[in-house]
Amino acid sequence: MPEEKKIYALLVGINEYLSPDVSNLNGTQKDVEDMQDYILSNYTAFEKKVAVLKDKNATRSNIIKSFEQHLGQAQEGDIVLFYYSGHGSWGKTNQAFFKFDPDEREEGLVCHDSRVNNQFDLADKEIAVLLNYVARNNAEVVLLIDSCHSGSVTRYADAATRMTGSGNQVRTLSDYLYDSTLEEHKTYYTTLAAQNGGEIAEIPMSRHLLMSACSERELARETKDGGWFTQSLLSVLKENESLSYFQVYSQVFSAISQKHEKQTPQLEAYGLFNANNVFLTGGKSLTKSTRFRIGKSAKTNSFRVDFGAQTGFPLDISRAINFNIYETKESEEVLGVGQVNSIGLVDSEIRMRVSSRETVFWGEMLDYALAPTTICFEGAQEDLDLLNDGLKKRNIQQVVFVTNDLVCPFVLAWDQKDACYRLSERQQEQVWNAATEHYDTKSFNRPVFILELGKADLREEFKVNIVMEILEHLSQWKYTVDLDNPKSRINKKGIEVKFTTDNPSDAHKVKCLVKEPKGIQQYDLEEANGATQKDYHKLVLDYTEEVEINYSIRIKNNTRDKYYLALALITADHGVIPLQANIVLEPGEELEEAVDKYYGTLSIARKNDTNITNYLKVFISKKEISTVQGLELPSLVMEEQLQYFEPMTGRNFGAKTDINDWCTKTIAFNLKRDIDTFGNNDVEIDHRGILIHGHTALKANVGMNSPQQNTRSANQLYENIPNKVSNMELFYMDDGTGFPSETVLELTNIENENTLAENPLKISVPKQDGELVFPFTVETILVLQEDGSYKEETLILPIGTNTGKDDKGNDLYEVHELPTNSNKGTRSLGKSLKMCFGRMFLSKDNYNLCWVDYAQGGTRESEGVAEKVAEAKKILVVLHGIIGDTSAMAVNLEFASKYYDLILTYDYENLNTPIPQISTHFKEELTKVGIVEGAGKTLDLVAHSMGGLVSRGFIESPDLRGDLLVRNLYMLGTPNAGSAFSKIATYRDLATAGMTFALNFKTFGAASLAQKITGLSVTKNLTVTLEQMGVGSPFLMQLNNHPTPEKVQYYIIAGDITAYKGTATGVLAKLVDWASVQVGNVVYGASKNDIAVSTDSILGVPSYFNPITERVDCHHMVYFVDKQSMEILEGWMKEGSN
Structure with missing residues (x-):
């Protein structure tokens, strides 16, 4: 009987660190526990050997020992998992490693006792040695790292970051793995250096896979519920246990892209590790992976695989990418392996070991995953499913749909009114902020072209394929815009790129943006092109006159080295036009006409475009750049309808464009215009x-x-x-x-x-x-x-x-x-x-008695009210005021459900209906649903503003006799003695002022108020209800001089803004000021008031009612979100329920 395979797992989670210079974390313990639970609950075909190190046990020496003594037991066919959740770091590396780290730094994991008593972080160079030891018996080794700077660890709340500062101390070679349990590890690098004249010839590279939370220059984020990366990973695994490493990565990438901070998970595999295998099993995935066409170039007689920088692969990658080679796109037999050592701009040379003499093969990538272009999708889930199916059928890895538009360069959104999907590009621009005297970055959406995609179109394979073609095109275009080599050693500042207008009178239209230590600064073109030219990255051009701006580009080599240049124009309509290539620029030499006159014009072609950006990209290298023709992309014609779009034809393999060291300089041409000027x-x-x-x-x-x-x-x-x-x-x-x-x-x-x-x-x-x-x-x-x-x-x-x-x-x-x-x-x-x-x-209902369903978040339901009343004994009814509705009030009164069996809301028409008629209608609605005398119900009312007068009219009327039903009336901000708002000339002006508050405070229903604005005449004077709320109105005089039996207890909460200390004070002041500007100053000046009603008026109930009153420091719009008001109200309700 074959021996049972094993999973050796080492799970490390560190919340608490000894060093005072390293901040503690919150979610790593949960990460480790959740990871442990998942492993133990799954993988039944394996014997599971799981070691856990948390906090004080996760010392440097314990982690190293667990690598060597625990993980080191793994044999061929076993699975090794090292999982780390904690701080990542970086620091300066030893000089012996400079050739491996051009930026002279190393990444690492911070142990519990790192940086205390001369203890170091666990460096990437040390982890490489440990992995080499663990993988010596050909086990499948996997690392999952949830920390900052984790993208290259084998070679930052709500969301806090798992990042700490650098370790300042540069260690000697003897400091690497000095605390190992194995003698050969303690002296590993010192021995290598001694054998090679003091230099390190190589860092061990074992067969393993690394999946990490973010790139080496990003932050890994966490909440108290765990790290974004870990929790997303576990969620993906729990939904589908048979995914390959590539598939798991793709879904984790998509999940994290929904977050509102940029964090890009990474996946890299080494030593021919096959990332197409099922996650943590070593088994072959049943889902076919993407295959790339491999063809033989007639010009170079070498094989080239159809992928490169323009399809998302980084040109600065410092490792080989391996492929399995197949005869056809569908064949199962592996003919051999191939290796790409340097990425081309469009396609890349691949060295293969196969015996066949065919000239076309297909390659399946083993060990590298690119970060796809994200497309924000806004629409129905069923439509998203259809689009995702389209991506799967075409094996498109370069595009992924997410729902977080903050991190997406493109948006596919459903237009409800026109019933179609439209595709837009999210562009950014810098806008001057006068308050901070700095530029802020803002973004805006610009249509790609008229892509009107209906729901029926998503069910037509041909049209879905067209959409997929477009998305692939946009992905390649975006990669081209971003194309650069961050690890280049070329001094690009020494290459001067100068923009000039052919017509000197056009120069005033151009502003040059320059990145400086104090932020982005703006200069006139003449100033920017002065004796010491500014290194501008963006030009903002005023195109209001709508006349083409002709320009010239001069490029000067201010260095002592000879350089080769190539140029490409990237257009706003998503095309890429290769210009000159293999330009030789000697030291001190200047190229005067770098851009042909045919392309040296700038304009806005589309009528409704007001802001577009083109790019000029200059490629710089010390080696020849024979061509950039492979970068060419046709423009997406803006006025083309979906049915006329023609997919891109297949490409021929171009000449070799591999460049070892190169960089780019990019100038953005941002054209802006005003669409019109109005006067008469x-x-x-x-x-x-x-x-x-x-x-x-x-x-x-x-x-x-x-x-x-x-x-x-x-x-x-x-x-x-x-x-x-x-x-x-x-x-x-x-x-x-x-x-x-x-x-x-x-x-x-x-x-x-x-x-x-x-x-x-x-x-x-x-x-x-x-x-x-x-x-x-x-x-x-x-x-x-x-x-x-x-x-x-x-x-x-x-x-x-x-x-x-x-x-x-x-x-x-x-x-x-x-x-x-x-x-x-x-x-x-x-x-x-x-x-x-x-x-x-707007709603069409003027009168509505509803029950509140708190199980559904406080929604108001009009169906089944009578049935609910029949089941209830204690009932509370909520009434709104002259502004707004009961929607937000109901949500904020959820606490009342502790004291009442049922919460009802009553919304009513309040324009021209006299308050006594509203009170009468209120009784009729109660009667319809069974709230009548003798029904065995106890009824309380809570009312805002005018709703209190409606309630009083119901209670105090000798005809309505609401006092026989109501036990308690709670009034908040009710104008019992009248409101100064009645001084406003028209109700429309009141509604306009009210909208100012309703749009900013959720206690009012802005939509309900909007309902009341519509249909009103411009000359309409005060409505009946507003007149009746006026100080000294006949309605109020009668109401306040008509004593009734003292059966109902009145409770009153009165706001006073003169002592208001809430955090919204500044907001309130601004809103009062703005409302006054719009409709005239109707507030009360220095006297105590809640904006709409004076405090004395709110308290102005005749004394024979013996009201219980409280004053609070709040205003008319926030009673139902004000903590003090709600605590008082709940206290009264609790007392009244006993």
């Missing part, structure tokens, strides 16, 4: 109805852009708006050409804005049944926190007042004043304004 003339922004009306005095440039997204460390502005407000989305503008991608309307160089007070700017927006489109701007302010720090808050500020309809039936907004911060983010001397358009979907 109307400007149509969107063919569906967005129109800026002509103005007799106001002048401005008009442009469109996409949502602003700063760097990951900054606030997400426009793009996070839909997450801030429920039932709202951004309105994407469409000029009629089929590119609905822009959402930000920009007015720049505004003149004569002081005329707006008397002569407002008018903006028309689309009017459709069931929705409201409205303009708003976004502002970020710093809010002082209780601990003295500042936090960024994003405010949504509605612009203008909805004044009715224009002559086409669309909503018309009037803007009387611009925001005070409207020149923020630009260096323009004139004022500017950025605005978005929000779209809200």
Whole structure:
């Protein structure tokens, strides 16, 4: 009987470190425990021998000993797993290893006792020796490393980083593995050096596979629930145990790409380790791996495999890549092996050991995985499944769909209105921030071309194949844009690339961006091309005049070395055009016309494009660059429909383009334009109805852009708006050409804005049944926190007042004043304004009694109310005020379910219905569902603002006799003695002011308020309800002079903003200021109030009711999220339930 195979596992997790210079971690213990549980619960065909080292036991000597004495027992056919969860580090390596590490540093793992009492980290050079020993009997050796700098360890919360600083001490050769249990390891490197004149000839390379959390220059992140890498890995393995190493890597990569920080897992295998085998079993995978065509080049008589830098393989790779060679794409027999030692730009030379004389073979990669291009997918899961099937059928490894658009260069998103998918490229630009006097990075979406892909198209193989072709094309284009050699030793700063305009008058249109120690700086072209030329990486060109800009490129060699150059133009329509190649540039020599006149023009061709970027890439090498023709990619024609797209034809093998040491210099040509200038003339922004009306005095440039997204460390502005407000989305503008991608309307160089007070700017927006489109701007302010720090808050500020309809039936907004911060983010001397358009979907129900389903997150359900009432004894009903609805109130009152059997909500029409009629309707709704006298129910009410008056009308009316049903009434912010909001001229103005607050505080239903804005006349005076809420109104006079039997206990919470200390103080001040600007100052000045109602009015219930009252430091919009208010309310409910 054959001996049972074994899995030898060493699992190391370190949360706590002895050195005070190494920060502790949180999630490594859970990582190790979860990994151990998984191994012990699976792999039943193996005998499992698992050793675990955690915290104080995970010392350097214990880890080394476990490698040698535990893992070292493995024999042929066994599996060896070393798993590490903890800090990674880097430090300066010994001089003897410089030729292996050009950057003169080594990576390592930080042990529990590292950096204490002269203990070192466990260096990559040491791990290489240990692996060589463990693999000596031909076991399958696998390393899983969840730490920072882990991408080359065998040669940083919510999410904290697993990174610590460098080890400063440079160790001697005798310090490597000095604490080994094996004598040959203690002297391994000193012996090698003695045998080779003091130099290290080689670092041992064993057969093993490394899968790590991130690249060597990235951060591995963790939460208290464990490391992103480990938890993603285990999730993938639990779903499918028979995946190959390559397949596991691909799915882990996809999972981590969903996170909102960049972290790129790595997979590399060495020594002919076959990564096509099933994970941790050594068995052959049943899923076929991608095979690459291998052909013989007639020019060089050498075999070349059809993969290279443009398909995602790094040209700076410092190791060989191995292949199994097959006769055909489908054959099973391995003919031999092949090896690629240097990556070409497009294809790569492969050295093969096969006996066949065929000229075409197929290669299956054994030991390397590339990081694919990520495509953000926004749509239905069933559609994503179809697209993923398309990737599998075509064996496309260079592309992966994810849902985190922050890390994606391309986005495929479903347009609900037009019922199709559209593909966009996410581009970045630098925008001047006047507040910080630095450039911020923002991104925007630009359509690739009119790819309108319906759901039915995803079920047609031909069309899915076209989409796959496009995605492969875009992946190659993106790799070409990013193409560089970070480990090159060429001094690229010595190669001067100078841009000049052929027409001197065009020079003022060009701004040069330069990376400097203090950040990105901007210079005029003349200044940048001065006596000491600036090394600019990006040119921003003003294309408002819409005239082609002709340019020239000069390249000068300021070094003492001879260089060879090649040039390629990378176009905004996703093409790559090879230009000159094999240009010889002697020391001091200058090439005056590097770009042919035919290509030396810049323009924006598409009507609705306002911001495009082309690139000039200069390849620099000390060896000849015979051609870059293989980089060529045809442009994706922007106006081409899906059915006319022709897939790329197969390529012939080009001449050899392998370059040992090379680098690139890239200049981005960023063309920007304003789409129009308005004055007396109307400007149509969107063919569906967005129109800026002509103005007799106001002048401005008009442009469109996409949502602003700063760097990951900054606030997400426009793009996070839909997450801030429920039932709202951004309105994407469409000029009629089929590119609905822009959402930000920009007015720049505004003149004569002081005329707006008397002569407002008018903006028309689309009017459709069931929705409201409205303009708003976004502002970020710093809010002082209780601990003295500042936090960024994003405010949504509605612009203008909805004044009715224009002559086409669309909503018309009037803007009387611009925001005070409207020149923020630009260096323009004139004022500017950025605005978005929000779209809200409106409900058709004016009256609604619902039950709250807290099992589903606090949703309101209108079906089955009577059945729920029949089962309940204690019932609470929630009523909203004149602004908003009960949606957010219900969610925040979940604690009440501890004291009541059932929570109901009552929403009502509150424009023109008198409050007594609403109270009557309220009783009718209660009666319908069985809440009547004698039914054995106890009923309490909690009401916000005007809802308290509706409740009082129900309770105190001698006809309704709600006092026979209601036990307790809890009122928050109710204007019992009237509200100053009744001073506002029209309800529409109230709604506009209310929208300012509702969009920024979730306690109000902004969509409900939007419902009330629609359909109102521009001349509409105060509605009945608003009149009745006025101080001294007949309704309130009667209500407060009509005592009833004291059967109902009133509870009142009254807010006071004069002493408000909440973290939203700065937000509140800004919103009050903005609402006042829009509709006039209606607040109470220095007297105590909650913004909408004075504190005295809230408390103004006649004394014969003996109300129980509390004052709180909050405002009208946050009662139901204010901690103090909710604690008081819950205390009353708890007491009342006894």
